[in-house]
Amino acid sequence: FLKFKHGDIATINKHYGTTHATLAAIPLFDQPPSSGMQRTDWEAFITGWTDPVSGRNAKVSVQHLAIRSVEFQFQDWLMAQHGGNIAGINAALGTNYAAAAEILLPQRDMHHVYFLENQKDLRWEFVTRNYRTVIEYLLFHGRGIFNTVLYCSLAIMSALLVNPLAAYAMSRYKMPSSYKILLFLMCTMAFPPMVTSIPNFLMLRKLGLLNTFAALILPGMANGYSIFLLKGFFDAQPQELYESAQLDGASEWTLFWQITMALSKPILAVIALRAFTMAYSNFMFAFVTCQDEKMWTLMVWLYQLQQRSGQAVMYASLLIAAIPTFLIFLFCQNIIMRGIVVPSEK
Structure with a gap:
């Protein structure tokens, strides 16, 4: 085989990097060579080769092959x-x-010994494997974490700006239509968000806002329930504070920002927590209005992961997804409790 392929011993020595004197001095390999021309020739010799003189297809007989397992x-x-x-x-x-x-x-004994020698590593692997799968998927697929952080931050800021302004106007200025406006805002609570999803989608498509953060934030900036809560809280504020501030020459913005907002931290924490929860858990509307993968939020990516993974990964993703909500709740809880306990102590 080597003679027909390479011609002479000099060419073989050149390709193999050897110094054999004759073809008869070349040994047959017991084990397959790792790489190089020797590996190529060995595979061709074992699988079969065609004699260029006789045209006969030569192949190593099975009786000359040994299984080395x-x-x-x-x-x-x-x-x-x-x-x-x-x-x-x-x-x-x-x-x-x-x-x-x-x-x-002795496979059973081998597995038993391996388990005894690596108990801690195996336990740690089984405990953390699903969580590492979820975290690696979220970190290396799209911009889900960045989009979610930005979306939730903008949703909280817009909710803490638009809703207090609307509630402050209705609380400070006793308009004849305030009751009707408040009733209209309360009526919006009678319809689930799914009912307004289609009209919102059509309006956003007409405005050319699909696949943008504006499509996610604008529909939730003003909320009837939040305005209702804020108006009730603002109505309970002492009017003497506003009268004293006006006598000192305070502007309307000063009354709103330094008095109303400063005294309303507990209810603002409730509004912020509600805005975060709605934005963070927003899946269907975020998936419909932002179908570009670059705009997918964390919930959309977790849904995609759950479709291609088992139940263990799914439950791990649910636990990881609950951590931000838990942390935000702890932060807002301190503000809410201070607003409840401190006034009662005073």
Whole structure:
């Protein structure tokens, strides 16, 4: 085979990097070469080659091929360790093998020993594997984390600006239509968000705002329930504070920002928590209005992960997704409790 392929011993030595004197001095490899021309020639020789003179297809006979698996190597090792006969193996191991071919690898014992030696690593792997899968998926797929942080931040800021302004105007200025406006705002609570999803989508598409943060933020900037809560809280503020501030020359913006907003931190924490919860858990509307993967939020990416993963990964993703809401709740809870406890102590 080598003669027909390379021609002479000089060419073979050049390709192989050897110094054989004749073709007869080239040994047949017991094990497949790792790489290079020797590996290529060995594979071609084993799989079959065509004699260029006779045109005959030559292939190594099966009887000249030997299977060298780990199991056979284990049998040879046992024979070498125990006198080269099956009787020595049976005497040492307390077995009753008739031939070395009956000896199998002790897979169960191997797994047991490996488990005993790596208990902590295996436990840590099973505990953290699903969580690492979720975190790696979120970190290396799209901009879900960045989009969610930006979306929630803008949603909270817009909710803390628009709703207090609307509630302050209705509380400070007793317009004849205030009751009707408040009733209209309360009526919006009678309809679930799914009812308004289609009209909102059509309006945003007409305005060319699809696949933008404006499509996510604008529909939720003003909320009837939030305005209702804020108006009730603003109505309970002492009017003497406003009268004193006006006598000192305070402007309307000063009354709103330095008095009303400063005294309304507990209710503002409630509004911020509600705005964050609605924005963070927004899946369907965010998926419909922002179908570009670059605009997908965390919930959309988690939904995609759940569609291609098992239940273990799904439950891990739910637990990870609940952590931001829990942290925001703890932060807002302190502000809310201070607003409840401190006034009662005073």
